[in-house]
Amino acid sequence: MTVESTAARTPRRSAGSKAGTTGTKRTRTTAKNDTGAEPQLVQLLTPEGKRVKNAEYDKYVAGITPEELRGLYRDMVLTRRFDAEATSLQRQGELGLWASLLGQEAAQIGSGRATREDDYVFPTYREHGVAWCRGVDPANLLGMFRGVNNGGWDPNSNNFQLYTIVIGSQTLHATGYAMGVAKDGADSAVIAYFGDGASSQGDVAESFTFSAVYNAPVVFFCQNNQWAISEPTEKQSRVPIYQRAQGFGFPGVRVDGNDVLGVLAVTRWALERARSGEGPTLVEAFTYRMGAHTTSDDPTRYRGDEERQAWEAKDPILRLRRYLEASNHADEGFFAELEAESEALGKRVREAVRAMPDPDHFAIFENAYADGHALVDEERAQFAAYQASFADEGGN
């Protein structure tokens, strides 16, 4: 080999990288599933309300009674009613913002009702249906959206953590909590909610790693509602999200997120795995965000109405109603009563929000620290003196 031929190697490398950026055109413009196989989808109830058999998951809802089915239906209807009321309250100026769960009722009620009282839930900011299942007063969810607090409930009274706004952060908290459950030798399980957008966050990947390494009893419940504000799931992942679990060493399952029975069954299975020491599971609930990301968002800028219409035909509430009616599990009286209960809930929430007082000015300084902090004390005193200076001038 001559010196010349060695030198020739270097430019070849840089020429190659140049070609990579400006030369050869990439054939793949959007991400797509490289596995070749069609993604699986667990479904127990079709959009038409037909019950389909599923060898693997039927047993998790085998004993379900008509009363329980009506309960699931009631949960979804009331959650949707509450959600609509919150959207109206935002339009009326009573809330600064609202993140609607419209379309995701089955994903949230199915999974929320699968949890046990001693389980612990780590939500995002859209889990109003799960909060309902956990017994959190819906009106309490609205404090942060009205701007009177940053979280208006005691997480430990319902084992329902505060809403987490930073995307994906709570998956690590859930994992740590689950590590603690395992240390305590308890058979509780933990469930962490997140979305398709969050699946790109490093914290979610790290929570998969930690939970797998420590075999933590946690269920990762991803509501893939197809849109992270304006970005479709294709901008987050090249494989179906549930398939990511495999690389971390635990199972992932995709379930029809608009099928409350399917979600209930799959989540029960996953929680049972957690309880029996089998470690984490990823559940991808395939659903659709029927509304805007929040009341500040305008989805007409990035998605067509046809897509929404297609998903409307898969509505989670409608399909369970069809099933209830076809199997004579609910009569007209039930639906009429529920309608009245819905309206009453809307009214109660409306009144509760309107009566929600602004916080005291000194709330700024409250709870900044658990054990106090000299600077906070000093600034509180300065603020008090400043406020008092107006009183001296005859103000209020």
Added chain:
Amino acid sequence: MADKMALAKAINESLRRALDSDPKVLIMGEDVGKLGGVFRVTDGLQKDFGESRVIDTPLAESGIVGTAIGLALRGYRPVVEIQFDGFVFPAYDQIVTQLAKMHARSLGKVKLPVVVRIPYGGGIGAVEHHSESPEALFAHVAGLKIVSPSNASDAYWMMQQAIQSDDPVIFFEPKRRYWDKGEVNTEAIPGPLHKAQVVREGTDLTLAAYGPMVKLCQEVADVAAEEGKNLEIVDLRSVSPLDFDSIQASVEKTRRLVVVHEAPVFFGSGAEIAARITERCFYHLEAPVLRVGGYHAPYPPARLEEEYLPNLDRVLDAVDRSLAY
């Protein structure tokens, strides 16, 4: 019992005592188990307390702090180690947006007694990201408490108090002083965690410092004494909250203040001290508050760190400038 021990050993003994007395205390971090940490601060702890109390974690700092938050929500008191100062930033999001704020977010319902240990500062001839002093980046965040011991006794007791705190504490360990020995009385009753201490009395000028710079200030004061200058040294110990009362009391006596830290001067803790002490002691000061610290440049390669860090002559220069007013 008063024993002479290295600062690293004092922290080790303190962690051991905490693990021993409270079953909820956990140690977490990269290499903290079998290896005992890259600085051996957790040496022997996993052997004695087991893998479920002294936990080797995956190499993911956000994951370490994020899961520590979850464990704290479950009732544990995790003490996590970030291997080096410059590696804390993947965890910065969890520390700032979650660890610092969850107590307030929950209207006081949730407490997060998490200690984040960070070996920090330069002077050890290391590669990039191993010598930084990021305390000001944390001091700006309400909800966090930030402390840094300068000697073995403080290291022992301040760690005890940090673990007992119901607030998250960022515990900055002066890594270049890890092997400095000092007397540790493990039966003494310590003073409050966030109170500064006058470690040398003087009349002509106050030097305020914390962590690794306290020892430097002692050397400065020795040299100044030979020149007939009588310097007082306040070991701040806590960066958040800062004990302004103690600094004020000292400055009202000496009328001059020089703040010394390794962190960059620009927006550093010295800036906050200068502003507040000027406000509190305006009529007492004979000279503007001066600061000696790092430059507004990335931490330099090791061969240049002696020029970047405050050293004897740079601090003496500031002392002279202050006294010249």
